[in-house]
Amino acid sequence: MRLHRSVLTAAAFAALAVGATTALAAPASAAPNTTPQKVCGSAYKTVNSAVVGSLGTVYLTYNASNGQNCVATIRNNPGAAVDVSAYVYVPDTDEGAGDGGLYTSYAGPAYVYGKGHCIDWGGGISNVYVQITGSNCALLKENRVTSTH
Template structure:
């Protein structure tokens, strides 16, 4: 009877370990590790960011080799598709780019040539938005607005 109990206990522990490994494996793969560089490209370095409440963050990145900025809005907790947007605008040139839709983890990338120019950028997740105007230039002080639509 002692041998039978040990075999049953060993079998239960094995089943528990396999179940825990499967559950943890599923959880880890269900939450992708999205970064601004993963969205925009590895050459893009984060130069600014703004939280969108507790829902996520919009990132402004820059690639010095080509003079382009890129923005990406990344949700804190990926999951069910919800409205996510990102935008960037260069007032001096009138150039803009953006992306929006119902996404599970992020919006973007959106690219503009911004070398030597101030940029305005921002993003939305669900009904919370952030907008940053006249950013990343020495001439003007940036202006940030966060709100609910």
């Protein structure tokens, strides 16, 4: 039941993050050769990633010095502004962060403290979304879901 609750919570958080910021967000500038480290900070190392169809990749990064995770969704081909989102959520602490809106290159950064906790994270580009639950949990196998809406 806990996994089901965290999946629903993460999905709801992602929808809320995209909906809440779409109306308020200004488009990010197209930044060729953008990396997760350029979005999150140079101290953040990529610990996981997931392709968002053929449109881009969502990255989970971690900063060992402060225990923070950061997520960024980066388009393969920056261009006209489209819906782009990124979110990260820690079910154990019920803490999460997200970014979403009409962006030309990427969404994020979204930061949350995650040291010693399982992480749920994901993002979307246009109408393709990826959601990862139970990530970076030692022996627990993560679950990945890609959907289109």
